Amino acid sequence: MSTPRLAVVCDSDDDRQHLAQVAAELGLPLLESTDALAADLLLRLDQGRLALVQGGPAAPGPVSVDFGGGRMRQRRRGGHNELLGKALGVGRKSPLRVLDATAGLGRDSFVLADLGCEVLLCERQPVVAALLGSALAQARGSDDDWLCATAQRMQLAPGDARQLPASSLAGIDVIYLDPMFPHRGKSAAVKKDMALFQRLIGIPEDETDSEALLQWALAQPVARVAVKRPLKAPPLAGGKPSHQIRGKAVRFDVHVLAALGANG
Ligand SMILES: C[S@@+](CC[C@H](N)C(=O)[O-])C[C@H]1O[C@@H](n2cnc3c(N)ncnc32)[C@H](O)[C@@H]1O
Structure with a gap:
């Protein structure tokens, strides 16, 4: 491409x-x-x-990050949030400090912030990071108290997560990874936003980069690392997960490295 x-x-x-x-x-x-x-x-x-x-005359409508939009509000009620929260250990420590090392369009980060986590969003694709930054600024300036308070718990760090200074990682409890998956199944229909997103960042040929990111994450001073995977994909090479949390379409591979807060 x-x-x-x-x-x-x-x-x-x-x-x-x-x-x-x-x-x-x-x-x-x-x-x-x-x-x-x-x-x-x-x-x-x-x-x-x-x-x-x-670009072009028949192009589909714009894609942006809209934290206050209907889709994000609907997702609040979805079972996915529960699984994501469980995978990361939400409720075991308050506030839970999360590094979302693959922030993308920020949807998982927003869910986590809505669950009360303090989230550092790392995104290395500069245009995607700009979309995130713009949406966060808009949400922080909103007169919707819930939206504004949730966005206040999110902080953007544009760039590669592996380049984060040690000072930014200090105090992080959990690293969350949702790297791009190389292949989609036979159902090639991808939602409009994902299709544009994929055009921008490209679909990786293999998982070498994601595996390196997992290796890096596992070497950080955090209590756990959670990786989102397609349900049937094998775990990312480089570390055996402690346990898995399975949903209908996705799975979270959880690497427990230390106890999380008082409840372990
Ligand atoms: C599948 S998307 C994440 C989607 C996200 N979980 C969401 O809810 O919108 C993966 C993103 O991770 C970013 N990424 C991959 N490796 C990264 C790294 N080492 N540091 C920062 N961002 C990275 C990619 O640019 C891409 O935007």
Whole structure:
């Protein structure tokens, strides 16, 4: 897959200064809306936050991180949260401090923050990190108390998790990993946001990178490492999980390294 041509596009003079700064930070060209066809993927402001849009006339609608949106609110009620919380040890220590070393679009991080965790979100893809940063700023400025308080428990650290300074890792209880999985099954239909996301970050050919990340995580001074895996995939090579928590479509491989808080 060829690397998509990316640009920031400015639709309104009111947003020019902000978007020029985003473009400069990401090292991307800033285009006028009339020139938008010159790029395969565009970053533009949509409802006050950065959104990723596919270039071209029949492109699907924008994809952004919307922590206050219906999907995130719906997910609060989903059983997945319970499994994720259980895998990470939510309830065993308060507050539980989590490093989400593969933050992506921040959905799992937001669920964890909603469960009361303090979450450090690490994302190495600069455009994805910019989407996250924009959504977090919007959520923190929201007049919805729940949304604002949840976002306050989330902190973004753009860059590769393995480059985090020791000071950022001090006090972290759990490292959570949800690396990209190389293959999708036969059902190739991927949701719109995931399809654009995959175009941006690429689907890895194998799991070498994810295995190295697990190795790194297991060597950190934390009580546990939890890895999200497709239900039928083998555990990531490099460490045998202590136990597994299985859902309908995904599984969490839990590596217990030490007791978590008073309840162990
Ligand atoms: C499958 S997505 C995670 C989705 C996320 N759990 C969510 O709920 O939206 C994996 C993400 O991890 C990021 N990533 C992979 N390795 C990383 C690393 N070593 N440091 C930081 N980010 C990493 C990728 O850029 C990608 O955005």
